[in-house]
Amino acid sequence: MYRILNKETLAPTIKLFEIEAPVVAKKAAAGQFIILRIHDEGERIPLTIADFDRKKGTITCVFQEVGKTTKQLGTLNQGDLIKDFVGPLGLPTHIKNYGWVICVGGGVGVAPVHPIARALKQAGNEVIGIIGARSGELLFWEDKMRDACSELRVTTDDGSYARKGFVTDVLREVIEEKKDPVLCVAIGPLPMMRAVCNLTREYNLKTIVSLNSIMVDGTGMCGCCRVTVDGETKFACVDGPEFDGHLVDFDEMARRSAIYKSQEKQSLEQFNAGVTHKCSCGGEQ
């Protein structure tokens, strides 16, 4: 069992957990993810690592409540226990001194982009950060990102905070203004990552995206998370989660992410209706 040492509500549906997991924290690096399972009947869900503290032995995860599992996770509090927590999984971000780079975080994607920006800056890069959200209410970690980057620009889709516009609008300005960045890292919802890639392709700017595919084991065993990259089948769990965004088949990725849409809806409705556990699978509760 893994204890939640700290819980923060970053936005109405966005929660942060700092979880005691010394084995994971010891090895965790920017770009990797963990898989957790709340209880015996739970599903295994991947969450990208937002921060880690090797000394304290903790991993920080930020998640948005969208389906049953993330909603249920959001009901847990400081001191509560999570049944299973495994990682660090996937390959870490390739960190080196590229010169100057851009890190784009959209929505809940601000969390996983943060340790990457920090590591890139520590490696000697000039890091321009761009973060955005649908509205000011959903924006978080502006301070942390400001610390992690050499310069930070903030935007909201509806203009309710900072400037109005999409992260791609800001990205175009930054590229035009500063000229010749070496690398762009973009993490956020699929449509955002796709839009960023469409833009950076115009400038021939190499762009790394982090794919949060549906997974089961997360160790390359089941193949559920497969994505097509440059015409080849890759597993997001062991070959990723980061890939060259210009080579990712985003259409296929979006379709595969929606495979269980109707079941997810059913599960969430049952959860919202307060249906409690009644099966015979031998679970607790």
Next chain:
Amino acid sequence: MTEAKITKKTIMPKKNPMEAQEPGIRSRNFKEVALGYSEEAVVAEANRCLQCKKAPCRQGCPVEVDIPAFIKLVAERDFTGAIKKIKEKNSLPAICGRVCPQESQCEKYCTLGKKYEPVAIGRIERYCADRELATGVLRQETAPSSGRRVAVIGSGPAGLTCAADLAKLGHKVTVFEALHVPGGVLMYGIPEFRLPKQVVQTEINNLKNLGVEILVNNVVGKSTTVDELMSAGGYDAVFIGTGAGLPYFMRIQGESACGVYTANEFLTRTNLMKAYLFPDCDTPIRIGKKVAVLGGGNVAMDSARTALRLGAEESWIVYRRSRNELPARQEEIEHAEEEGVKFAFLTSPTKILHNEDYWVKAMECLRYELGEPDASGRRRPVPVPGSEFIMDVDTVVIAIGQGPNPLVPRTTSGLELTKKGNIFADPDTGATSKPGVYAGGDIVTGAATVILAMGAGRTAAKSIHAYLNENGGD
């Protein structure tokens, strides 16, 4: 003498039948299909054994169980003695009695089998093991502590056997398991209806009672590495039994369409994550009306039978060779047929077709015929030109085999690999190219059987014990 003659005269030509759930009922539930022998049936079956002096059956057993000896004890109704005898060689008899391919092992060599049906060795083994599990497990003797520590990576059949043997020899064993429950393929792969998970967990609890520590949620190759276990971790030796955990694809168009599963995903969702209890359990699975399972091994049979239980109207095995070449266990093929699984032999898809939403709607297939024998000794399937036809299906499960999972090989220094990425290990000792590191099971041989993995785990345990003795304590 007179008695022996009478026994000889009254030999039953056929095995005593084992009760099973009715096909029409069981094909819609996940409960165990084969229900096991009664005491009377098991004694009657044991009495069919001729007690041959040469005991040819033993040569067919990868772990060399003293088969005539335990069967004799069963005939005498000494069930405690029988299970003790089995456990001298086999630490997981309740599992082996259910999943071993006996027809190509022990029962293949049974003298009785030359004229009649062989003795049902597997069923007798299962009875003894189940009886022990039901009445409480005998305490197993362990040697005094050696003070030496061994890390076992993977808790499938190879790892569990290796861990049990080493613990009995007095070594302190820690098992590292990547998933949230131990058991490996016994938990995620083989379905409940063939191997109840309670049986697996009881065997694992026995292992814990021997003093073996099991760490779940621990991915060696990620959370830690073999090299670290041997240095900072303080382990004197390591056994790698990480299995065949990398699914192969057909490499045909449409494999990433929605509704295409690898067998690993299909079975893991169902067995390990209990998707058949959705929405009471959170992991979903999507099953269509007509399912095609590609392949002809046990994993394919398990997938096809699972599809029926999940509610498919039709479940097809699509196999490019003929019935005679099916690599699955005989009993699984029979059970699948009885349950209504259909077979398309000499058929293989060339393309998976999807609708505009990218959900599977059909497969384009080719017919095959059998040509000359290939390297495996089986007749090579040759496509028949111009035989393309469309098979309407809405779910496809790919069960054509698996390669070695690369997480451990990639992160271990000095480990020699084969061309296919399997770990190279001496078949007689399990020793790898790295001193103190041993390997066995599917990670060495490629996908094989539970009992072969157990045999390899046993062999490695012997070698590790010898290695620890040679490289004295500190």
